[in-house]
Every structure is written in C-alpha cells, then in structure tokens.
Amino acid sequence: MGILRSRRMAGLFYILFFCFLLMVAHLAVIQLVRGDHYAFKALEQETMSVDLEDYPRGQILDRHLQSLTGETKANRVVVFPGLIPGREAVAVKLAGILNVDPVSLTPFLTGDPCYLPFTLTPAQSAAIRKQNWPGVLVLPVSFRYGAHPLANQVTGYLGHIDSGSELAALNQNSSKEYRLGDWVGKAGLEKYYEPELKATRPLAAARVFIDAAGRPLPGVHVNSREPDPGRDDVVTTIDAGIQRKVEAIMDKKIDKGAVVVMDPHTGDILAMASRPSFDPQPDKLPHYLASSPQGAFLDQCTTLFQPGSVFKIVVAAAALAEGAVTPQSTFTCLGDKDPLVHCWYAPGHGTITFARGFAESCDPTFAQVGLKLGAAKLIKYARLFGMDNQQITGYPVPRDNRQNLQLIAAPHALVNSSIGQGPVLETPVQIAAMLNVIVNNGVYIQPRLVKEIRSSGGRVVKTFPAAPGKRAIPPATAEEMRRLLYLVTTRGTGQAGYVSGYGSAGKTGTAQVDGRGKLNAWFCGYAPVDHPRYVVVVLARGDGVSGGASAAPVFQEIINSLMASK
Structure with a gap:
C-alpha cells in the first residue's frame, strides 16, 4: 500500500514538473522569441500613433539593391488633433503655408492622428516648424512608390484583403497575422512573396501617450524601430x-x-x-x-x-x-x-x-x-x-x-x-x-x-x-x-x-x-558580336x-x- 502511494506521488510530481517545464518554455517564447511583438502590441494600446511609412513591407530590389518600386522619403505634416489648441486658427495659417483651402484641412485636424497628403518644399517645412504648434510636426515619411516605378507587371501591385476566404488562406499559409482590410500583394512578386514581404510593424512612428480615459498626453515621441525581424526584401536579377x-x-x-x-x-x-x-x-x-x-x-x-x-x-x-x-x-x-x-x-x-x-x-x-x-x-x-x-x-x-x-x-x-x-x-x-x-x-x-x-x-x-x-x-x-x-x-x-x-x-x-x-x-x-554581353x-x-x-x-x-x- 505504501509502495503504491509512493508511486502515485512520484507520478503526480513528474506530471506537475512536466507542466512547469511547459510553462517555463512558453514564457521563454513570449520573452525571448515573441518579446518584441508583444511589447509592440502593448505600446499600441498605450499610445496614439501615426505610422511614418505608407505600406509597411519589405522592398523589391534590383541586383544592386536599388528599389524597383522607387521607394522614397519625403517630409509630411503630421498632426495629432487632440494636442492642437485653437485648431481653426492653426488651419487658416497652415493652409496659407501649404497654399490650400483651409476647409480642406478640417477633416485632418478634427479626425484621428495622421499625416497630410501634401508634398512639402524645404521652405514650407521650415515655415511650419517655425510655428512650433503643439501636435503639428514635420517628419520624414517612407513611401513605397516613387514617381517612376519599374517593371510593374513583374513586381505586381497591392490591394486590400476583401474576403473571408482570402483572409483564411493568408493566415493559414503564414506565421504572420492578417486582418480584413490589410494591404497585401495581389499580383507579381508582391503576391508570390507576400509572406516574406509583410512587415510586423512600420519602420518608424510618431506617438503620443494616452491616459486611462484615452485622452492624449502632451509630448510627441518619434521612434525609429530596429530592423523588423518579420520583414524581408526580395532581391531580383534585374538591373x-x-x-x-x-x-x-x-x-x-x-x-x-x-x-x-x-x-x-x-x-x-x-x-x-x-x-x-x-x-x-x-x-x-x-x-x-x-x-x-x-x-x-x-x-x-x-x-x-x-x-x-x-x-x-x-x-x-x-x-x-x-x-x-x-x-x-x-x-x-x-x-x-x-x-x-x-x-x-x-x-x-x-x-x-x-x-x-x-x-x-x-x-x-x-x-x-x-x-x-x-x-x-x-x-x-x-x-x-x-x-x-x-x-x-x-x-x-x-x-x-x-x-x-x-x-x-x-x-x-x-x-x-x-x-x-x-x-x-x-x-x-x-x-x-x-x-x-x-x-x-x-x-x-x-x-x-x-x-x-x-x-x-x-x-x-x-x-x-x-x-x-x-x-x-x-x-x-x-x-x-x-x-x-x-x-x-x-x-x-x-x-x-x-x-x-x-x-x-x-x-x-x-x-x-x-x-x-x-x-x-x-x-x-545579341551584342557585341565577338564577346556577347546582352541577349535582347x-x-x-x-x-x-x-x-x-x-x-x-x-x-x-x-x-x-x-x-x-x-
């Protein structure tokens, strides 16, 4: 009877010890492997943010590591409406600098944090910075497409996930998380290499912290992230x-x-x-x-x-x-x-x-x-x-x-x-x-x-x-x-x-x-005829x-x- 009881106790101990090991392993995965992911999610819940990248994805590059889509950076006006005092007056003055109708700025200055869709000259950037308005900044934004993207039928194009079946297929074939409305590759290399290209976070973001009631706290923080472990670049043979x-x-x-x-x-x-x-x-x-x-x-x-x-x-x-x-x-x-x-x-x-x-x-x-x-x-x-x-x-x-x-x-x-x-x-x-x-x-x-x-x-x-x-x-x-x-x-x-x-x-x-x-x-x-370098x-x-x-x-x-x- 005593031997049987000892065996039961030993068995229970091993079961509990095995469960403890599983818990430690899971915590290790959260801390070491997925730590950045969960930290980023927690930060999202504590802040309002504006992504400083229009489409967070890896790049499609030529053989010399130049972007085929013409990726570029340009200054944009970033606004956090909840931090802007006297928004009507700001709208009038900002519109004068941008040479636009003040009414066109109303949706941006009364809605969610965002960057404005206006290209800035160096003079305009300097004039806006000089105003030093709270909640209004001039920051560089990364844009996936330049004025003359190359090899468009090869690189393909992006579109929203617009069906449950498409969403299910993407989540089934990728370790990354997709939601309805996300931008994904619809054709070409953008589609073929969607799992590799999809980023888990933007290259940079402007953030304000919020209180328990969701109100923005003064001060804007701009953070450029370390290299995104979930985002890869596709290097082609194209020159x-x-x-x-x-x-x-x-x-x-x-x-x-x-x-x-x-x-x-x-x-x-x-x-x-x-x-x-x-x-x-x-x-x-x-x-x-x-x-x-x-x-x-x-x-x-x-x-x-x-x-x-x-x-x-x-x-x-x-x-x-x-x-x-x-x-x-x-x-x-x-x-x-x-x-x-x-x-x-x-x-x-x-x-x-x-x-x-x-x-x-x-x-x-x-x-x-x-x-x-x-x-x-x-x-x-x-x-x-x-x-x-x-x-x-x-x-x-x-x-x-x-x-x-x-x-x-x-x-x-x-x-x-x-x-x-x-x-x-x-x-x-x-x-x-x-x-x-x-x-x-x-x-x-x-x-x-x-x-x-x-x-x-x-x-x-x-x-x-x-x-x-x-x-x-x-x-x-x-x-x-x-x-x-x-x-x-x-x-x-x-x-x-x-x-x-x-x-x-x-x-x-x-x-x-x-x-x-x-x-x-x-x-x-082909040419040159004696030592060919190109077949066309x-x-x-x-x-x-x-x-x-x-x-x-x-x-x-x-x-x-x-x-x-x-």
Whole structure:
C-alpha cells in the first residue's frame, strides 16, 4: 500500500514538473522569441500613433539593391488633433503655408492622428516648424512608390484583403497575422512573396501617450524601430538602370509588346518590360483596374505567342546537329506559288542555299528542312532548347498548358511548326533562353529572376542559385549558328538590327495574329558580336510590319543605349 502511494506521488510530481517545464518554455517564447511583438502590441494600446511609412513591407530590389518600386522619403505634416489648441486658427495659417483651402484641412485636424497628403518644399517645412504648434510636426515619411516605378507587371501591385476566404488562406499559409482590410500583394512578386514581404510593424512612428480615459498626453515621441525581424526584401536579377532604359525606349517605340534583356552567360534576366503598363500606386490603381487598356496588367514577357521565324533558330540548329543539312545545302523557293508554304518574297528565291535561306527567312526552305528533319527530332531539340520549360528561377508563374510540343507531330502540323506558326507557342523569356544556347556554345540555362531573400538587417536568408547548364547542341553547331545569325544582320532580313561599332547577330520573326492582317513582329539578338554581353528579345504586337522593320530597330536602339553607358 505504501509502495503504491509512493508511486502515485512520484507520478503526480513528474506530471506537475512536466507542466512547469511547459510553462517555463512558453514564457521563454513570449520573452525571448515573441518579446518584441508583444511589447509592440502593448505600446499600441498605450499610445496614439501615426505610422511614418505608407505600406509597411519589405522592398523589391534590383541586383544592386536599388528599389524597383522607387521607394522614397519625403517630409509630411503630421498632426495629432487632440494636442492642437485653437485648431481653426492653426488651419487658416497652415493652409496659407501649404497654399490650400483651409476647409480642406478640417477633416485632418478634427479626425484621428495622421499625416497630410501634401508634398512639402524645404521652405514650407521650415515655415511650419517655425510655428512650433503643439501636435503639428514635420517628419520624414517612407513611401513605397516613387514617381517612376519599374517593371510593374513583374513586381505586381497591392490591394486590400476583401474576403473571408482570402483572409483564411493568408493566415493559414503564414506565421504572420492578417486582418480584413490589410494591404497585401495581389499580383507579381508582391503576391508570390507576400509572406516574406509583410512587415510586423512600420519602420518608424510618431506617438503620443494616452491616459486611462484615452485622452492624449502632451509630448510627441518619434521612434525609429530596429530592423523588423518579420520583414524581408526580395532581391531580383534585374538591373534598374537597364530596365529604365528599356522602358523609356518602349514608351517611344512600342505601344503593345514586350522586351527581355538577359545575361547570356548566366541566364539572369536584366530587364523585363511590357506595354501597355499601369501605375501601381494604390490611389491610382482603381482607375486602371476599371478602365485600363486591355492587357495593361499582363506580363507579356511570360505570355505565350506564336514566335514566327525566330523559331527557325531551333529548326536550323537541329538540322545542323543531326547532319540533315549543311550551310551549302540547296533548296527551291517558288515564292507565293510554293506548294508547301508561301514565301514573303513573292517572286521566289529560286534555288537557295540553307545559309541564305536562314538569312532571308525563307519559309519554303524551312518547310522542306522541317520535313527532312521530321517531327520527332524537331520536338527533341525544341525540348533541349527549353521550348517547353516556362519555369523562371524565383518567379513561380503558373504554367500555361496551351504549350504542347507534341502537337508538332499532329497531321499536317510539321510544315507550319517549322516556320514558328501552327501549334508552336513560346514566351519572350523562352526565346531569350533559346538564343542563349547559341551564345553559350550549345548549353541551355534556365532563366532566373530572383537572386535571394534578405532580412531587413541585410542578412541573406535564402538564395536562388542559377540552374545548372544542360548541353543542347554540340559547340560546333553553336558556332555555325552564330555565323548564320550574323548573316541575318549583315546581309539578311535583320540589317536594321545591326549595331555599328560593336556588331550584332540575331533573327527576325513575323507571326500572323488573325485573318485581318495583324502581325506580331519579333527580333531576338545579341551584342557585341565577338564577346556577347546582352541577349535582347523584342516583341511588337498586333500592328507590326515585320520583325525586320518593327522590332529590329528597337533592338538596335536598346543595344546602343546599353553600350553607351558602359
């Protein structure tokens, strides 16, 4: 009986001791792990505050750690209405300094603490500070968006959580707390990396303490927080300087289309731009959501299009690698009377070598090459060139299942596929990666858009290594293809894409969009020709004349702009 009682006591002791350990562990988590969080929550309950950051989130950065959204700081008037004596008189004098109607200030001086939506000049800032009004301060506020944010379709945009299902999904997939009405990423990198970007607190805040009745106590305290452990930055491969140049040229030359600039040796995307575009600033976004031009939110760099004759790069490389042709092989082109497919050159090229057929983008030549090569081998090489791989390292765009290389083997599809029409669909990013194979001596590298995730303190918390290269074609074939691509810009359809002083090589493409004469014009090329630094893909949609006339000059201007800054 005594032994049994002793065992019960021992068991009870161990249970109580285990519960005590759990309590200590929980207190340790609260104190050491979540201490900052609970301290911040307690501070919120004891104060009135104005966040000195419009959208508390981590930044989306370029490869040199510059903000792609154009993050900036600017002085604003911060008001705590409960501390302002004689608000009507203050409103009149403040309105005079700001050059606004005093009535427009009434909602701000009678409502909750806030900062005013007026940009201040240095003279205005000094004049307001000189008044020394209680409850009125001039403080720097961090703004997520500058005047000219870059790569808008890539970075995406923000919006409110507006449904219970969206709220539940966010709270289920993140350790951070979300509430209805919170600002979250709705598209692009803002959405894909929402859990990493969301901050747990603003960078800085202006606060006043309140008494037990909730009344503000005199004195405003401005606190800049230590680095937020919950807020991370996304570092992309984009070069903001290159992106800015590309977008400026597109705004002049392309109403609708896409441009991709890639480092041919690493697969890193240096610029990725679509037109038309939109302004991601949340106060302007509703206008675009309601009435923007069709496709303003579409990332056309990752959208499928028929590539037209730029796909002949794959066909030519496959035929050369398989020994189906040599540059001197001859074919017959009957122009618009050709039985396989009509040529853009209506009289016909007559007897034409494979090399000249590539330079002149002769469709009958490539229809014959495709038939000689066969669907199975064309599909094999298209896969080796990444023509069925829509993945971009660090950029989890959903796959578009309309892309299906097996359709090349369907009855009567091979001829059209050999000239980049029919079932062949590719994205501009895939076309850039395809051309990289030629520059890289036959090695395919999957494109990369995101390099790493960094904490707000600058520590790298996750990396996205470049994908390993895979052999697609022999080096000798890649070398022969470089000679053919140089012929295009020196003696063929792409002469408008030749870059004097550096040399360039590339391929034109023109794809029919519908039966009403609309054309998508392509040019993909690289420069300098001897030591390539950039692969550039240009797509001018819907109103192009041809790849040589509409897209090649844009390529030339982009390369000239990039090389001028080096």
